[in-house]
Amino acid sequence: MxxxxxxxxxxxxxxxxxxxxxxxxxxxxxxxxxxxxxxxxxxxxxxxxxxxxxxxxxxxxxxxxxxxxxxxxxxxxxxxxxxxxxxxxxxxxxxxxxxxxxxxxxxxxxxxxxxxxxxxxxxxxxxxxxxxxxxxPNASDGSVHQSGSPEGCSKLSGGLDESKTSNSAIETSLKPDFSLLKGDICLDNLSVKDLQETFKATFGRETSVKDKQWLKRRIIMGLTNSCxxxxxxxxxxxxxxxxxxxxxxxxxxxxxxxxxxxxxxxxxxxxxxxxxxxxxxxxxxxxxxxxxxxxxxxxxxxxxxxxxxxxxxxxxxxxxxxxxxxxxxxxxxxxxxxxxxxxxxxxxxxxxxxxxxxxxxxxxxxxxxxxxxxxxxxxxxxxxxxxxxxxxxxxGMGMPTKLENNNFASSKLLHNESDNKVSKSxxxxxxxxxxxxxxxxxxxxxxxxxxxxxxxxxxxxxxxxxxxDDEVMTVPTSNGGMRRKHHRPWTLSEVVKLVEGVAKYGAGRWSEIKRLAFASYSYRTSVDLKDKWRNLLRASIVESPTGNGINSSRKQASVPIPAAILSRVRELADIQTQVSSSFSSSKLAGHMDVNKTAFETGTRSGFL
DNA sequence: TTTAGGG
DNA sequence: CCCTAAA
Incomplete structure (x- = not known):
């Protein structure tokens, strides 16, 4: 992938x-x-x-x-x-x-x-x-049964502290302590203070939280993760x-x-x-x-x-x-x-x-x-x-002022996309x-x-x-423009939709396909569709001769495209070229029928 | 704006 | 995916 x-x-x-x-x-x-x-x-x-x-x-x-x-x-x-x-x-x-x-x-x-x-x-x-x-630590097999007594908790802390000192100072200062425990731990009866202590022992830092539930959770989590x-x-x-x-x-x-x-x-x-x-x-x-x-x-x-x-x-x-x-x-x-x-x-x-x-x-x-x-x-x-x-x-990172300027553009752009989200501040x-x-x-x-x-x-x-769809990320580029980021791997369903769309409306009518078939995928622009189609074509042309799915030399796509779809792409591509060639000779719109027929046959013969 | 094609 | 020339 x-x-x-x-x-x-x-x-x-x-x-x-x-x-x-x-x-x-x-x-x-x-x-x-x-x-x-x-x-x-x-x-x-x-x-x-x-x-x-x-x-x-x-x-x-x-x-x-x-x-x-x-x-x-x-x-x-x-x-x-x-x-x-x-x-x-x-x-x-x-x-x-x-x-x-x-x-x-x-x-x-x-x-x-x-x-x-x-x-x-x-x-x-x-x-x-x-x-x-x-x-x-040594406590690895000792089950920490501190059923409910605050003492149990302090004991736990003590043990932790020991293991702490055995560690390097730096390490412990930055890392939580780990204690092994097997069996059940019940923190229910601990007071807030105890819990806080335990928290400190577990995570190596103080907490001011007084919420017992929360403390318990955190502690348990910390402990659990060190198990x-x-x-x-x-x-x-x-x-x-x-x-x-x-x-x-x-x-x-x-x-x-x-x-x-x-x-x-x-x-x-x-x-x-x-x-x-x-x-x-x-x-x-x-x-x-x-x-x-x-x-x-x-x-x-x-x-x-x-x-x-x-x-x-x-x-x-x-x-x-x-x-x-x-x-x-x-x-x-x-x-x-x-x-x-x-x-x-x-x-x-x-x-x-x-x-x-x-x-x-x-x-x-x-x-x-x-x-x-x-x-x-x-x-x-x-x-x-x-x-x-x-x-x-x-x-850590100096920011060229240039980028800062671009930031305005970016915010503006983002806000245009989702205006009602938050007022600009x-x-x-x-x-x-x-x-x-x-x-x-x-x-x-x-x-x-x-x-x-x-x-x-x-x-x-x-x-x-x-x-x-409202997460269309853009990024300022050096030349001041915005570049879309974040790879959005094409899902299979998207591919299918695309193929369908091409079958229905014809390759090249990307905006149509986008509007009709991809209405819900706002992050796919018509250009994206076109690009994807191009890629599909490539893929299909590469793989169809072999007949078998050994994607020689090609890196596997993030979403492996079923051979059925690829062959269908191929089929459509052929038809498309035919259509376009005949289209040049006679400019009648009736050729959509050809497409439709092709699509249906493809449907029958292939996947979907 | 949309397409096509190069990068 | 992005960018851009052309339409």
Whole structure:
């Protein structure tokens, strides 16, 4: 697949479905990315890995869909994995099977990307082998049965602190502590203060939250994610960590995206609870980007979302032009071809493991929906705010003033597309305000989700496709223009629609096809259709002689196009040329009939 | 604005 | 996908 995903290492990534109960969506599902290292221990994924998965989720809508269906992973048995490109597979395991897809691998080492000094690497080695050296402290087999007594909790803290001191100072200061636990943990009877202490012990930092529920959740999450998943899975049910005997399929090295689900049986406080939680957990993340005085050093310590590869591409473009401007150091790359030479300078966050537990609000079927997410800074939405963001990161990335100017153009453009969203207020970008916060945003979607859960998957897919039409991302380019970004892989249904449209209206009538057949896909322009058709033609012409599906030399398309469709494309292309040739001789409109006939025969003879 | 074609 | 020339 041509996804722009980079996975560090040759291990599998899995999203484990822990069996959410979809009915209770009071709290968002959180996926925590972890990886099982060679020793079968659970290691928090590195930033790179997190980002990789993030990218993956974003780049492959089908995955996104799967993920959304937290409760029942649909059609997991469908294999998206192409040719057994050995290790570069990502598997999303659902309750009903495995969905796997291929990802370009990325070199483990990062020799070519000297960490940007301004980035907070803080001496942390990015290599995952060394990330959590003492992930499994001595307590590995001692079941932490701290049933309810505050003492139990302090005991837990103590143990954690010990393991802390055994670690390197830096490491512990930046990383949560990990404690192994087996068996059940009951935090119910702990006081708020105890919980806070436990929280501190778990995450290595203080919290001011007094919400017991929240504290419990966080703690459990933190603990759970430090568990040894290679042999045990944990599910959280009503504030208890329950051992789940079902073991992970691959005890070998692999990533595990463990979905820690907090059940919502608990009294549901204010709808905005989750948001508050986020704020608490990441006090200086998204929300503060817009505020001016939240503390400069905080901001500098805050992890800056590494510009995506695409960003980097763009930025390096800029860089080549504006010499002197400093950008995120990274190396250009074409993932598809040189799988190994991937290098990233990605600032390591010092927020800790939990920092990745995020959900993103995504639009599904027109309304916001919580989608499991593994990173806190969206890549897709706020292109316009990239600049805003960067302004606060003068050390990391200098921004050529040129780009700043372009920002205006970009905002304007975006606002034209979705005018009624938010009034323009340059100091506080849209995504900052509409993302978290207002309870309506959070609450409403849940009802929607429940509804959606019942819908058929296909339907779900459709709505997903239709949904993001207001997310037409544009990016300022060096010459001042806007460039559309974000690859939108063509789905099979889109391709079919396109073929249909061509059959009906004829190749070349792209605007018509767009208007009639692609009315709902606002992100596909007529040009896109044309391009896609061109590609389809190419593909069909390449593959049809062989007869068999061995896509020689050609990289597999992100969505492998069934031979039936390709042959149909070919068929249509022939007819099209015939039509056009006869069209030149006699300019009568009756030739549409020919098309129609052709289409129907094609329908009969082929797919559809 | 839409198409066609190159990049 | 993007950009642009032509229509």
């Amino acid at each position: 041509e996804a722009v995903v980079d996975i560090v290492g040759n291990e599998d990534i899995r999203v484990e479905d822990c069996g959410t109960s979809p009915q209770k969506i009071a709290d968002p599902v959180v996926y925590q990315l972890v990886r099982v290292d060679g020793d079968g221990r659970l290691v928090p994924a590195t930033d790179d890995e997190v980002m990789a998965v993030e990218d993956l989720l974003e780049d492959d809508k089908s995955i996104g869909r799967i993920i959304q269906q937290t409760g029942q992973t649909p059609e997991c048995s469908t294999s998206y994995g192409h040719e057994s490109c050995s290790s570069n597979k990502v598997q999303f395991k659902g309750s009903e099977g495995l969905l796997q897809l291929e990802v370009p691998e990325v070199g483990d080492e990062k020799p070519n990307a000297p960490p940007d000094p301004s980035m907070d690497y803080a001496g942390i080695d990015v290599k995952h082998e060394e990330r959590i050296p003492s992930l499994v 040894d998943f290679s042999s045990t899975s944990f599910v959280i049910i009503d504030d208890k960590v329950v051992k789940k005997e079902e073991t992970c399929k691959s005890a070998d090295s692999g990533y595990l995206v463990n979905c820690v689900v907090t059940s919502a049986t608990e009294n549901h406080e204010s709808p905005s609870t989750f948001h508050d939680q986020q704020n608490e957990l990441h006090p200086n993340v998204e929300d503060n980007y817009g505020s001016k005085d939240a503390g400069a050093e905080q901001r500098s310590a805050k992890r800056v979302r590494k510009p995506t590869k695409r960003y980097i591409e763009e930025l390096s473009e800029e860089e080549s032009r504006d010499s002197g401007a400093k950008f995120v150091s990274s190396v250009g790359h074409r993932v598809h071809d040189q799988p190994c030479a991937k290098v990233y300078a990605r600032p390591l966050q010092n927020i800790g493991l939990d920092g990745r537990c995020f959900t993103r609000k995504d639009s599904l079927g027109g309304s916001g929906v919580q989608v499991p997410y593994v990173s806190r800074i969206r890549r897709s939405r706020p292109r316009e705010n990239l600049i805003t963001l960067m302004k606060f990161q003068p050390s 340059s100091s506080s970008p849209r995504w900052i305000r509409d993302h978290p916060g207002d309870s309506n945003d959070i609450c409403k979607p849940y009802a929607k989700i429940i509804q959606l859960e019942k819908e058929v998957k296909q339907k779900n897919m459709e709505s997903y496709e239709n949904s993001s």
